[in-house]
Amino acid sequence: MTALLKISNLRKTFGGVTATDDVNLDVEQGELHAIIGPNGAGKTTLISQLSGGQRPDSGKVLFKGADITNRPGYARAGLGITRSFQITSLVMDMSVLDNVALAVQARDGHSFRFLRPARGIAHLRDTGRAMLDKVGLLDRADEPTAALSHGEHRQMEIAIALASDAELMLLDEPMAGLGPEESATMVEFLKSLKGERTILLIEHDMDAVFALADRISVLVYGRIIATGSPLEIRGNIDVQHAYLGEE
Amino acid sequence: MFLTKRSSRITLVVMALLLVMPVVFYNTGNEFYLDLATRLVILGIAAVSLNLVLGYGGLVSFGHAAYIGIGSYAVGIPVYHEFYGGFESVASTNGLFQIGLAVGLSALFALITGAISLRTKGVYFIMITMAFAQMVYYLFLSLDEYGGDDGLVIEMRSQLPLVDLDNPIELFLLCYVSLAISMLIVRTIIHSRFGMVLQGAKGNNERLITLGYNTYLYRLTAYVISGAMCGFAGALMGNFSSFISPEMMGWSRSGELMFMVILGGAATTMGPVFGSIAFILVEEVLSSLTIYWHLPFGLMLIGVVLFARGGLMGILRGKGD
Ligand SMILES: Nc1ncnc2c1ncn2[C@@H]1O[C@H](COP(=O)(O)OP(=O)(O)OP(=O)(O)O)[C@@H](O)[C@H]1O
Numbered sequence: 239m240t241a242l243l244k245i246s247n248l249r250k251t252f253g254g255v256t257a258t259d260d261v262n263l264d265v266e267q268g269e270l271h272a273i274i275g276p277n278g279a280g281k282t283t284l285i286s287q288l289s290g291g292q293r294p295d296s297g298k299v300l301f302k303g304a305d306i307t308n309r310p311g312y313a314r315a316g317l318g319i320t321r322s323f324q325i326t327s328l329v330m331d332m333s334v335l336d337n338v339a340l341a342v343q344a345r346d347g348h349s350f351r352f353l354r355p356a357r358g359i360a361h362l363r364d365t366g367r368a369m370l371d372k373v374g375l376l377d378r379a380d381e382p383t384a385a386l387s388h389g390e391h392r393q394m395e396i397a398i399a400l401a402s403d404a405e406l407m408l409l410d411e412p413m414a415g416l417g418p419e420e421s422a423t424m425v426e427f428l429k430s431l432k433g434e435r436t437i438l439l440i441e442h443d444m445d446a447v448f449a450l451a452d453r454i455s456v457l458v459y460g461r462i463i464a465t466g467s468p469l470e471i472r473g474n475i476d477v478q479h480a481y482l483g484e485e
Numbered sequence: 486m487f488l489t490k491r492s493s494r495i496t497l498v499v500m501a502l503l504l505v506m507p508v509v510f511y512n513t514g515n516e517f518y519l520d521l522a523t524r525l526v527i528l529g530i531a532a533v534s535l536n537l538v539l540g541y542g543g544l545v546s547f548g549h550a551a552y553i554g555i556g557s558y559a560v561g562i563p564v565y566h567e568f569y570g571g572f573e574s575v576a577s578t579n580g581l582f583q584i585g586l587a588v589g590l591s592a593l594f595a596l597i598t599g600a601i602s603l604r605t606k607g608v609y610f611i612m613i614t615m616a617f618a619q620m621v622y623y624l625f626l627s628l629d630e631y632g633g634d635d636g637l638v639i640e641m642r643s644q645l646p647l648v649d650l651d652n653p654i655e656l657f658l659l660c661y662v663s664l665a666i667s668m669l670i671v672r673t674i675i676h677s678r679f680g681m682v683l684q685g686a687k688g689n690n691e692r693l694i695t696l697g698y699n700t701y702l703y704r705l706t707a708y709v710i711s712g713a714m715c716g717f718a719g720a721l722m723g724n725f726s727s728f729i730s731p732e733m734m735g736w737s738r739s740g741e742l743m744f745m746v747i748l749g750g751a752a753t754t755m756g757p758v759f760g761s762i763a764f765i766l767v768e769e770v771l772s773s774l775t776i777y778w779h780l781p782f783g784l785m786l787i788g789v790v791l792f793a794r795g796g797l798m799g800i801l802r803g804k805g806d
């Protein structure tokens with residue numbers, strides 16, 4: 239396997255807080271790599287530097303061998319990177335299908351197209367519906383996004399990530415705030431994506447992480463203290479002290 | 486934001502009344518009402534253009550009167566030089582040239598000021614668009630050749646093929662058709678792929694960037710289109726009033742345009758037109774009662790914003806729709 243994403247010596251500080259402290263990490267093509275760590279460890283900040291929402295102070299991010307450290311966020315989607323948000327980030331005053339169709343539309347190159355009504359373009363709508371079908375939201379397609387429940391919003395985040403057709407999906411706590419049943423559905427769903435997409439998954443739910451991950455990295459105070467298979471991580475004394483012991 | 490059947494009906498009825506009533510008034514000897522309607526329709530075009538960025542783009546421009554000013558001086562200055570000499574290269578009474586100048590200069594001004602303003606957000610955006618408009622205001626104030634503070638009389642209206650702008654009915658009809666076309670242009674744009682991106686960025690800019698859209702460029706494009714349309718309204722305003730002055734582009738004029746959009750119903754096709762109807766009516770009625778008419782007008786506006794989100798269009802459309 240080859241590294242799809244290669245992070246080297248990444249650093250990011252906010253005032254006195256070091257949110258990312260000399261992070262080195264390879265994400266292999268096709269793997270589901272989980273990042274676990276306590277609250278405030280810097281997981282979201284790491285994702286943001288990969289998606290382009292934030293700039294690192296120093297270090298490098300390589301995607302398919304190309305240096306993308308300073309590429310603007312909008313350019314990374316075109317390269318094949320997408321993310322979901324820990325705190326739901328949707329266009330609330332548009333319909334569910336509109337949200338997903340916008341993700342499909344982004345794949346077609348630029349959108350400086352002023353004449354044809356977007357809602358009449360079959361492939362945008364059909365692909366959008368197909369993605370909603372995958373996450374079980376097809377019957378809600380025409381509802382205003384604001385009318386959906388929290389759990390459904392989490393599913394929309396995934397449908398949008400799927401619609402972007404990105405090789406690398408950065409998922410920031412997709413199960414945050416879901417009930418046990420909804421979580422189980424989401425785990426099954428992510429399982430079905432394994433192999434198809436490369437996924438960097440941040441998750442607090444240990445059962446989910448150990449059920450899904452090929453490899454796990456443990457992030458504490460911005461540092462990666464261990465990387466390994468689920469079995470190795472379970473057996474790692476440092477990890478137990480730093481993190482799992484708390485559970 | 487979804488156009489319901491009821492709102493389409495309202496749009497058609499009001500647009501039909503707006504066409505028929507002034508013509509009837511004019512032919513029954515009430516020329517004053519035709520003038521009022523012409524001004525209303527021109528302000529309507531400006532409000533429709535502002536709605537593209539303010540309503541659909543969520544970009545609160547507090548400087549759109551600058552385009553009215555640029556557009557009207559683009560008519561006034563060429564005519565001035567045609568009559569009094571100097572500046573040969575712009576001296577002209579040709580309406581197509583003047584309108585081209587109005588639209589082109591407005592687009593250029595929008596491109597330059599938008600490129601800077603759109604790097605800021607929220608209150609800063611409001612302030613900086615206002616500051617740029619004030620710059621234009623003071624520029625024209627300082628140009629003594631064109632009357633400075635006292636303004637400039639336009640000696641001859643734009644010469645156009647097919648229409649005679651000295652005929653009040655023809656001028657009104659040109660403005661009315663222009664309004665209808667502006668509304669169609671904005672409607673087409675907002676339903677297009679471009680429009681979806683613009684509205685998506687209004688709702689959640691970060692999400693749209695993550696999807697791969699350089700939202701800055703989309704917003705800048707909308708801003709330029711809006712400025713060009715508003716500059717066109719300015720060229721009509723110059724022809725209508727035959728007298729132009731920097732006062733046309735003061736910050737309170739920009740505020741009035743914002744009021745029209747918000748009062749009528751931002752992000753709706755008909756809202757800005759309702760807003761300008763309401764504005765003209767309220768201005769006429771209140772200003773005949775008291776010179777302090779801005780105060781009750783302001784209170785009304787606050788009332789609509791607080792109690793009827795969606796503006797007049799929201800009230801007319803009804804809750805159940
Ligand atoms: N924009 C910011 N400005 C200042 N400090 C920040 C900012 N973003 C994050 N931080 C700080 O950086 C550290 C890491 O935050 P981050 O959100 O990345 O953690 P996390 O691992 O995602 O936490 P959680 O599990 O709660 O989501 C925290 O101490 C946080 O307070």
Ligand SMILES: [Mg+2]
Nearest residue numbers: 281282283324
């Ligand atoms: Mg986080």
